[in-house]
Amino acid sequence: MRVSSAFGMVALCLIVAGCETQKxxxxxxxxxxxxxxxxxxxxxxxxxxxxxxxxxxxxxxRDIAPQTxxxxxxxxxxxxxxxxxxxxxxxxVQFLGAYFGLLKQLAASDAPAQSGKTLEGTASSVTMLGKRxxxxxxxxxxxxxxxxxxxxxxxxxxxxxKTELTLRGDTIRTELNTEEVLLAALSGDIEHAMATTRxxxxxxxxxxxFIAAEPIKNYxxxxxxxxxxxxxxxxxxxxxxxxxxxxxxxxxxxxxxGGKLDDDQIRALEGDFQTMTAVxxxxxxxx
Amino acid sequence: xxxxxxxxxLRDLEKQVRGADMIQFVKQQAVGLRGQFAADLATLSxxxxxxxxxxxxxxxxxxxKLSGALKAGIKDLHDSLDAVDRTVAIFTALGTVVxxxxxxxxxxxx
Numbered sequence: 001m002r003v004s005s006a007f008g009m010v011a012l013c014l015i016v017a018g019c020e021t022q023k024x025x026x027x028x029x030x031x032x033x034x035x036x037x038x039x040x041x042x043x044x045x046x047x048x049x050x051x052x053x054x055x056x057x058x059x060x061x062r063d064i065a066p067q068t069x070x071x072x073x074x075x076x077x078x079x080x081x082x083x084x085x086x087x088x089x090x091x092x093v094q095f096l097g098a099y100f101g102l103l104k105q106l107a108a109s110d111a112p113a114q115s116g117k118t119l120e121g122t123a124s125s126v127t128m129l130g131k132r133x134x135x136x137x138x139x140x141x142x143x144x145x146x147x148x149x150x151x152x153x154x155x156x157x158x159x160x161x162k163t164e165l166t167l168r169g170d171t172i173r174t175e176l177n178t179e180e181v182l183l184a185a186l187s188g189d190i191e192h193a194m195a196t197t198r199x200x201x202x203x204x205x206x207x208x209x210f211i212a213a214e215p216i217k218n219y220x221x222x223x224x225x226x227x228x229x230x231x232x233x234x235x236x237x238x239x240x241x242x243x244x245x246x247x248x249x250x251x252x253x254x255x256x257x258g259g260k261l262d263d264d265q266i267r268a269l270e271g272d273f274q275t276m277t278a279v280x281x282x283x284x285x286x287x
Numbered sequence: 288x289x290x291x292x293x294x295x296x297l298r299d300l301e302k303q304v305r306g307a308d309m310i311q312f313v314k315q316q317a318v319g320l321r322g323q324f325a326a327d328l329a330t331l332s333x334x335x336x337x338x339x340x341x342x343x344x345x346x347x348x349x350x351x352k353l354s355g356a357l358k359a360g361i362k363d364l365h366d367s368l369d370a371v372d373r374t375v376a377i378f379t380a381l382g383t384v385v386x387x388x389x390x391x392x393x394x395x396x397x
Contacts, residue, residue, distance in 0.1 A: 050336075057332050060305060064313055065325040074329055078336030085343045092350045099357055102364035164363060171356040178353070182346045189339050192298045196305065203307040 026107035027263075028252065032100025034273040035249055039093050039183065041277055046186045046193075047086045053193035054079050056200040063204075089182065096175060103164070176249055198232040205229070248272065294338045301331055 054075050061067055206226045209216050216222050248268070288296075303309065305328065313324050 050339075054332075054336075057305070057328070060310065061325040061329055064310065064328070065318070065322040067325070071326065071329050074333050075336070078333055078340060081340050082336065082343070085340060085347055088347050089343065089350070092347070092354065095354070095357060095361075099361050099364070102361060102368065106364060106367055164360065164367065167363075168356060168360040171353055171360070175350065175353050175357065178346060178349045182343075182350075185339075185342050185346060188294075189343075192301075192335070195302065199302065199307070200305060203310065207307060 026104055029100045029104035029107055031249060031252070031270065031273065033097050033104065034270065034277075036093050036097030036100060038273045038277040039179065040090055040097070041281065042183065042186055042190075043086050043090050043093065046190050047083050049190045049193040049197070050082050051079050053196045056197050056204070059204065060200045093179070096179075099172075106164070194232050198229055201232075202226075202229045290338060290342065294335065294342070297331065297335050297338070301328075301335060304328060304331065 058067070058072060058075055061071065206222070206229055209222060313321055316324070
């Protein structure tokens with residue numbers, strides 16, 4: 001009896017530990033999806049910010065001297081190329097998001113992938129036997145097996161996920177590392193685009209009417225324009241700071257692979273990606 | 288000078304030459320000079336845009352090289368999930384079968 005209790009305790013510990021690791025895999029997969037979604041928003045923002053800055057540049061150039069279709073095209077073509085590039089990058093990021101989504105599905109499954117392959121061969125014979133027994137018109141009694149199955153499964157899913165992450169670990173690390181560079185570049189692009197837009201727009205819609213000889217047409221509109229223009233830069237700076245979250249995701253991923261991940265890191269990163277999403281949304285709302 | 292350094296220098300320059308004071312000053316100059324300045328501004332901005340695009344294209348190309356492995360990962364994960372579905376079915380079937388077998392054994396013994 002004592003031996004069986006001890007065995008039960010060990011089994012319980014293993015199950016609990018297995019579930020914890022399983023939860024961490026699921027949390028990391030969630031983080032990956034959250035990150036992909038946040039980066040997608042930043043990419044959209046980068047495109048919008050670039051187009052807006054070009055529009056302001058074009059109007060400023062026109063204000064200095066008469067322009068031609070060629071001079072318009074010269075700047076507009078850059079935007080067209082930028083938007084095409086961003087589209088490509090978004091597809092790639094969505095791809096990574098899909099990968100993490102599948103990881104999450106696998107982590108959340110109640111059945112083992114590897115055992116699935118092992119058991120596949122027995123499936124038909126079991127089904128045949130079931131059909132034969134069913135013909136006897138007997139009642140079903142599956143409760144015990146449902147429970148036993150779940151216990152066997154958790155460890156095996158852990159194994160399947162670990163196999164996948166180990167196999168693709170270096171690729172995902174390189175991917176995250178490359179996207180760190182991407183986010184840093186995007187932050188620089190957005191910051192410059194927004195600074196340019198702010199500078200030119202402030203001169204055009206705030207300072208211009210203010211120093212003009214004729215009276216300001218609508219004070220409320222002028223106040224609203226000024227507020228919008230002056231608030232333009234701060235989110236871009238926050239966005240640059242949020243790019244460090246990507247570096248942390250890569251480190252977290254590496255720690256998970258090394259079996260040293262703690263829940264605090266996961267929660268901290270969740271917060272970082274939420275900030276990144278919120279900042280991108282705030283900037284997008286700027287007129 | 289690296290590409291990043293060139294980009295930073297050009298961005299700083301654009302900030303200066305597109306600044307309100309500079310534009311105000313240029314607007315007071317002769318038409319020919321203003322035309323030349325506007326053309327130079329456009330060239331400067333286009334150069335910045337081209338470097339930014341080259342930077343993004345470089346990153347996109349690096350990510351593109353990883354696409355194959357990522358696609359393989361997605362396929363493997365789909366396979367794993369299919370296997371999971373099959374396993375759930377197998378466990379259910381197995382549970383049913385054993386339950387039925389136990390009943391049958393009970394009936395036979397009874």
